[in-house]
Amino acid sequence: MTDRLTIRRPDDWHLHLRDGAMLDAVAPYSARQFARAIIMPNLVPPVTTVAAASGYRDRIRAAAGTGFEPLMTCYLTDSIDPDELERGHREGVWVAAKLYPAGATTNSHSGVTDVAHIHRALERMEKIGMVLCVHGEVTDPAIDIFDREAVFLERVLAPVLHDFPGLRIVLEHITTADSADFVREAGPNLAATITPQHLHLNRNALFDGGLRPHAYCLPVVKREKHRLAVRAAAVSGSPKFFLGTDSAPHLKEAKESGCGCAGIFNAPFALESYLTVFDEEAALDRFEGFASEHGPRFYGLALNEERVTLERADVEVPGQVAAAGSALVPFHAGQILGWRLAG
Numbered sequence: 001m002t003d004r005l006t007i008r009r010p011d012d013w014h015l016h017l018r019d020g021a022m023l024d025a026v027a028p029y030s031a032r033q034f035a036r037a038i039i040m041p042n043l044v045p046p047v048t049t050v051a052a053a054s055g056y057r058d059r060i061r062a063a064a065g066t067g068f069e070p071l072m073t074c075y076l077t078d079s080i081d082p083d084e085l086e087r088g089h090r091e092g093v094w095v096a097a098k099l100y101p102a103g104a105t106t107n108s109h110s111g112v113t114d115v116a117h118i119h120r121a122l123e124r125m126e127k128i129g130m131v132l133c134v135h136g137e138v139t140d141p142a143i144d145i146f147d148r149e150a151v152f153l154e155r156v157l158a159p160v161l162h163d164f165p166g167l168r169i170v171l172e173h174i175t176t177a178d179s180a181d182f183v184r185e186a187g188p189n190l191a192a193t194i195t196p197q198h199l200h201l202n203r204n205a206l207f208d209g210g211l212r213p214h215a216y217c218l219p220v221v222k223r224e225k226h227r228l229a230v231r232a233a234a235v236s237g238s239p240k241f242f243l244g245t246d247s248a249p250h251l252k253e254a255k256e257s258g259c260g261c262a263g264i265f266n267a268p269f270a271l272e273s274y275l276t277v278f279d280e281e282a283a284l285d286r287f288e289g290f291a292s293e294h295g296p297r298f299y300g301l302a303l304n305e306e307r308v309t310l311e312r313a314d315v316e317v318p319g320q321v322a323a324a325g326s327a328l329v330p331f332h333a334g335q336i337l338g339w340r341l342a343g
């Protein structure tokens with residue numbers, strides 16, 4: 001039995017850090033584990049200009065300390081200016097741009113109402129080699145919430161792949177067998193990130209003895225067969241699948257509410273959580289690829305040279321942690337995980 005694993009320091013290819021006091025509270029958790037992270041731009045107001053992204057990057061660097069590099073993204077809107085996108089990319093501020101279908105998730109009301117509105121932006125991104133990150137759910141209220149990701153593949157993603165064959169796209173936080181298959185069968189310019197919660201939870205977790213707001217995120221967790229398919233993709237060794245926590249902090253009172261916010265705060269023990277899954281799947285030898293190699297290769301960035309060691313040990317996840325004058329409930333609160341990041 002392997003009890004220690006030393007790998008290149010991982011990166012998080014999908015992370016929400018928020019701003020202000022929340023940023024100060026949560027950034028150190030990610031910096032403890034990851035060298036870099038793709039920072040989601042769904043602030044209020046969203047990060048749509050180079051100036052806003054550059055200022056936000058400074059605040060993240062201050063909150064996270066040295067040794068952590070935030071990789072910024074532009075929030076795409078119907079009126080996004082392709083020249084602004086290109087300038088931010090050329091100046092090294094933006095690594096990618098993020099497509100939120102308007103109304104699909106937290107702070108997505110300024111998102112894209114129809115992909116036709118951003119065709120010029122996508123054309124430019126394809127030309128300059130800027131990655132497109134996608135929240136892959138349709139917003140059509142006639143579509144059942146559990147089907148919104150699968151319908152997005154056919155209605156939106158397939159046409160975008162067809163129209164922009166050179167555009168590199170990351171389908172974020174995949175939750176279904178449909179997405180795992182779609183990504184696997186597409187060309188090398190399509191990849192996907194996978195969160196810890198979609199590896200651990202199926203939709204029963206939402207109703208386990210009562211309504212469970214801390215298991216609620218978007219895309220919502222799915223049936224067991226989908227969880228198993230997403231797990232298989234994660235541990236498959238395919239370079240198309242990589243780590244993206246989607247850690248999305250919302251204060252305890254905003255989660256435990258009559259209309260609870262979508263998002264799971266998994267940053268404190270993300271690596272330990274993922275590694276538990278790879279261990280259960282007898283795929284410890286595939287962990288480094290998923291956590292530290294596939295992401296940078298897809299984005300065209302250097303691999304991290306620093307190493308971290310994880311060791312088999314019981315780690316108790318606290319019921320909550322202090323943040324921004326209140327508290328956050330971490331993923332796995334109150335549970336014991338079998339791995340620890342030793343340093």
Ligand SMILES: NC(=O)N[C@@H](CC(=O)O)C(=O)O
Pocket residue numbers: 016042105106107135216217218219246248249262263264
């Ligand atoms: N995943 C979530 O449930 N929430 C994210 C937004 C997102 O990634 O869709 C958030 O910003 O809170």
Ligand SMILES: [Zn+2]
Pocket residue numbers: 105135136172173218219
């Ligand atoms: Zn999302």
Ligand SMILES: [Zn+2]
Pocket residue numbers: 014015016040246248
């Ligand atoms: Zn997210």
